[in-house]
Amino acid sequence: MELNLFLFWTLSPLAGDLVSLKPPQDHENHDDTPDLPAALCVNAASSPGLQVWFRSWMQGGRPTVEVVRLGLVSYQEALRLQQVYVNRHRSDPAHALLLCQHPPVYTTGIRHKPYPAPLLDRLRLLGADVHRTNRGGLITFHGPGQLVCYPILHLGSFKKSVRWYVSELEKTIISVCSRFGIDASTSPHTGVWVGDNKICAVGIHCGRYVTSHGLALNCNTDMSWFGHIVPCGIMGKGVTSLSAELQRDVCVEETVPQLLDAFRDRFHCLLTDGQTDKTERDGGGSSA
């Protein structure tokens, strides 16, 4: 059996998906992951698609996601870094989860018409940065005290459905909220809500199954910034934060471990710690 696998991999073209070879079923403990001859490992390293499949097979079918903690970065810089990780999927398919906070910034999505230049200029006068983006969703605010998370995933390792992906992001946040004792839910409006108030905004972009942009969870954000916009274009609803709901200060640092746990559980993946400096890449291996 192992010799046949070796021949298959050396003789077959370096194609993307090996649909005829299925990885073992996903299971909790990895002790029974089989050992493979070294020759197989060498051949698997020769193509990106094969690398992803091989890595995933060795881990009992779980994709690895590299956690990258960016700290406080400008929106522009985060866009640049997201693009680096998006582009990386072409040559070395590797999922990443970027975590950061932004200085005050308002952002809009692909629907431009509701936000003409004069409106955006007025927002700039408040002291915030303003950006148009290629994500879905309408206008929102990012600022200190808000945990911003950009998963740069290739949905081929998960499920090739944008609708599914957004739903899983929402469920991840609902799980984070419940770990804090907050009862959050979804609604016909994408995002995560506590009653009529949105606690987490979601807006993503997907190209060739690679995701970018993501979610923004209010921890102890200054909510007054939201007063200058109709958040996400939804009239008659408010915004809230973990701190507002719990009536105590809940900072981003306290929230990150809960988010990582919930993300790992929901997406059935392994998390590793990455470097923030793109010139130095960590080999990874320890889970966050």
Place this chain on the structure above:
Amino acid sequence: MAMRVAIRCLSANFSPRLPALSSAATRLLWRSDSPRTLSTTSLLSTALKFTDKHEWVRVEGGIGTVGISNYAQEALGDVVYCGLPEVGQRLELLEEFGALESVKAASELYSPLAGEVTEINTELAENPALVNKACYEEGWLIKMTIEKPEELEGLMDQAAYDSFIMSLED
């Protein structure tokens, strides 16, 4: 019913693929207002061809109509906005030509062929949900010229596309 029999007789003579035409595609063949002779070329030219990114193209009189497949519209969710190119814009094969927004997600669209955009579906500005409700008919996205007809050969026919999506769901 008699019409379907007529197609089957023709297909037996010309192409083994024609019986695989979906019912939606079959209805489209008979919707045209102008009288149409049942020649091989016109029947084959109106069959849907698919990309592996789930766009379809249907060729009529040298113009390709482009849309997204049923599989794609289900995976997207309810479309709330269609970002489409300008008329006159030139597209390369697999070039991004726009995006569809659903559930706060903007998903890119990729051109199935090289050519120039001749028309965009202006109905979608008021009624983007047409993409979900009638993805092969009123929910079409753009029409374009076909610079390289040989590119059609590289696309999947209905049967190949159906197998392709079955392999995705495994």
